[in-house]
């Protein structure tokens with residue numbers, strides 16, 4: 297006899313218990329990318345998942361992006377967006393808009409969505425509580441014409457150099473769910489724009505998170521036949537970059553996963569943020585939802 301819908305729901309709920317126990321009191325950093333945002337129903341489902349994690353005794357931390365939303369605001373202001381090596385070249389005017397969009401509107405939208413579930417979210421960026429300090433990014437690129445390595449001047453693009461856990465440790469013991477925008481100060485007094493994936497990786501590494509989840513717009517890492525790979529070791533992931541199976545925007549994402557694992561994160565998952573409740577499915581169900589990368 298085939299299972300009815302309510303029997304299936306009951307089975308899934310009952311199966312969740314060992315997973316809830318596995319992650320109790322554990323830190324899970326969720327990176328919510330700009331491409332995964334925009335759909336109101338998906339946003340509500342995401343907020344509900346984060347709220348349920350907190351209610352289950354997990355310590356969820358949201359780090360969000362907002363690349364497309366920054367792009368739209370820059371266009372409105374008549375400022376052109378330019379990327380080098382996947383990073384937004386950020387002059388003084390641009391960094392002001394980046395901070396306004398990320399730490400202002402997007403951050404507060406996510407906080408409000410989580411608060412509407414009845415939980416308590418607090419919006420932060422790297423500046424709050426001396427949480428994160430950045431330095432001007434030192435990116436290099438091989439010039440295709442001369443084949444010589446050149447240093448890129450990306451303006452106020454930063455890389456994380458210090459994470460102070462004090463505020464996040466305090467919040468972990470409270471009702472508050474931190475929602476963090478990837479903007480941080482430098483010791484030089486400037487404000488830096490940091491790629492949200494690398495920012496999330498740095499936070500997860502500093503907290504020795506049990507899981508770091510990257511919500512993107514594909515089901516996970518796909519093989520040559522476009523089939524989802526359920527699990528990858530760091531060595532296997534490196535091999536897939538080398539043989540070209542992993543390309544484009546997935547390269548820096550997987551490299552960030554590897555760096556996060558090397559910094560002490562136990563497992564990193566790349567999953568589809570466009571699938572409703574993918575966070576819950578990944579963490580609290582047998583089948584999971586994306587690609588798990590482990591040491």
Ligand SMILES: Nc1ncnc2c1ncn2[C@@H]1O[C@H](COP(=O)(O)OP(=O)(O)O)[C@@H](O)[C@H]1O
Nearest residue numbers: 329512513514516517518541542543544545546
């Ligand atoms: N092997 C692969 N598996 C999955 N996606 C891949 C792969 N190789 C390249 N990609 C591309 O990487 C993209 C995800 O990276 P990106 O667009 O930078 O994500 P985000 O904007 O969510 O940070 C996918 O939409 C896909 O086009």
Ligand SMILES: CC(=O)N[C@@H](CCC(=O)OP(=O)(O)O)C(=O)O
Nearest residue numbers: 329330361362363383384491492
């Ligand atoms: C330096 C740099 O490129 N910063 C990114 C920060 C936002 C981001 O990373 O957002 P997504 O995760 O939505 O792509 C930017 O300006 O777009």
